[in-house]
Amino acid sequence: xxHKELARTIIGVIGNVISFGxxxxxxxxxxxxxxxxxxxxxxxxxxxxxxxxCAMWVFYGLPIVKKDSILVSTINGVGLVxxxxxxxxxxxxxxxxxxxxxxxxxxxxxxxxxxxxxxxLTALHGSKRSLFVxxxxxxxxxxxxxxxxxxMSRVIxxxxxxxxxxxxxxxxxxxxxVWFSYxxxxxxxxxxxxxxxxxxxxxxxxxxxATYYGSTNxxxxxDENGKAKEVQLSSEA
Numbered sequence: 001x002x003h004k005e006l007a008r009t010i011i012g013v014i015g016n017v018i019s020f021g022x023x024x025x026x027x028x029x030x031x032x033x034x035x036x037x038x039x040x041x042x043x044x045x046x047x048x049x050x051x052x053x054c055a056m057w058v059f060y061g062l063p064i065v066k067k068d069s070i071l072v073s074t075i076n077g078v079g080l081v082x083x084x085x086x087x088x089x090x091x092x093x094x095x096x097x098x099x100x101x102x103x104x105x106x107x108x109x110x111x112x113x114x115x116x117x118x119x120x121l122t123a124l125h126g127s128k129r130s131l132f133v134x135x136x137x138x139x140x141x142x143x144x145x146x147x148x149x150x151x152m153s154r155v156i157x158x159x160x161x162x163x164x165x166x167x168x169x170x171x172x173x174x175x176x177x178v179w180f181s182y183x184x185x186x187x188x189x190x191x192x193x194x195x196x197x198x199x200x201x202x203x204x205x206x207x208x209x210a211t212y213y214g215s216t217n218x219x220x221x222x223d224e225n226g227k228a229k230e231v232q233l234s235s236e237a
Contacts (some may be wrong), residue, residue, distance in 0.1 A: 173202025
């Protein structure tokens with residue numbers, strides 16, 4: 001049992017490192033946005049979704065909700081800060097219409113998080129509290145992992161992976177696999193289910209990247225009004 005707990009802790013630390021890499025992997029995209037002073041063809045949706053996802057997992061990993069899961073809180077706290085920076089860049093370099101949508105989305109997320117915290121801490125106790133928050137975190141995590149489906153669909157249609165960054169796809173796959181292993185050692189279904197799906201989703205993205213890399217026109221460009229290539233992949237863990 002002691003060896004099992006040690007292995008779980010080691011995998012959890014490795015998971016934190018890999019998740020950090022996943023969170024920062026879109027940095028080149030945001031460097032381009034900063035230099036161009038424009039969001040170009042990228043959407044903020046995946047990063048907005050990740051903000052709520054990270055905030056919920058931070059809450060779930062706290063001892064008042066789930067004991068012995070503080071490593072879940074630490075990495076998602078870091079991810080929350082990183083995603084907030086990315087979204088801030090989107091706000092700075094978007095027009096008012098896009099900014100308005102971002103503000104509405106963020107307000108809705110803040111309201112959801114506040115309601116969950118209040119209900120969990122006042123109406124639920126013990127295993128019921130962790131069950132309630134765990135189910136919600138799993139749903140959000142699945143949604144985050146499924147968000148690249150529209151991107152993958154566009155990749156297949158256009159036979160181009162220009163707007164599906166390789167390093168983010170690889171990070172999604174490795175991150176899902178590591179956290180799946182972490183949760184499996186002391187079985188936690190609320191971590192096993194979404195990260196199992198994340199592993200499969202990341203693998204599919206890598207297969208698509210390998211399949212369509214050769215047919216991608218890297219010099220191709222389009223207009224800012226958001227036509228065919230207004231897509232961007234999310235992060236995760």
